[in-house]
Amino acid sequence: MSRLDTRYDNYSPAAQRRCVMDRSLFLARLMGPTFVAIALGMLINLGMYESIIAEALHTGIVFYLSGLLSLLAGLAIVNLHNRWQVDWRVIITVMGWLMTVGGIMRIVLPQFAVAVGSTIYGGRASTIVAAMIVGALGAFLSFKGYVQRA
Numbered sequence: 001m002s003r004l005d006t007r008y009d010n011y012s013p014a015a016q017r018r019c020v021m022d023r024s025l026f027l028a029r030l031m032g033p034t035f036v037a038i039a040l041g042m043l044i045n046l047g048m049y050e051s052i053i054a055e056a057l058h059t060g061i062v063f064y065l066s067g068l069l070s071l072l073a074g075l076a077i078v079n080l081h082n083r084w085q086v087d088w089r090v091i092i093t094v095m096g097w098l099m100t101v102g103g104i105m106r107i108v109l110p111q112f113a114v115a116v117g118s119t120i121y122g123g124r125a126s127t128i129v130a131a132m133i134v135g136a137l138g139a140f141l142s143f144k145g146y147v148q149r150a
Helices: 013-044 046-056 061-080 090-108 110-120 124-147
Strands: none
Touching: 013 046, 013 061, 013 090, 013 124, 046 061, 046 124, 061 090, 061 110, 090 110, 090 124
16 A cells, blocks of 8 residues: 555555545645745844835746646645645645645736735735744644654
8 A cells, every 4th residue: 555545445444544544644744844934034134125015916837836836736735635624634625725726826816916915025024924923834844744743
């Protein structure tokens, strides 16, 4: 049985739970440290990140590519982990859907996506708040993926 096999109808309920948890831990171990690194980068290099965000909010190839990458990553997560349990694993599913929708918006409705991004990243305080949220989410996923087993 492949650990990432999505066709597990013939597996025992215990094997099905193990497959889902393996995927959850795998994605938490990928997403958690990545989010922590992004948050630390934003907080340590605040001025530079504000410039990067301002530049990225102009429609162009970078904006399009960020939408494409977000869409691909989101679809990968949703196809691998579309679980709506009432526990910590739902965060991974929600993040996958947010990435998918965000990618679609940047590709299909770039002006709307720029308006939303400009509202969210309106100044230094909002960049700090965004970094804190991303960092907290990353720390939580890292804890679940690397420290706590269940």
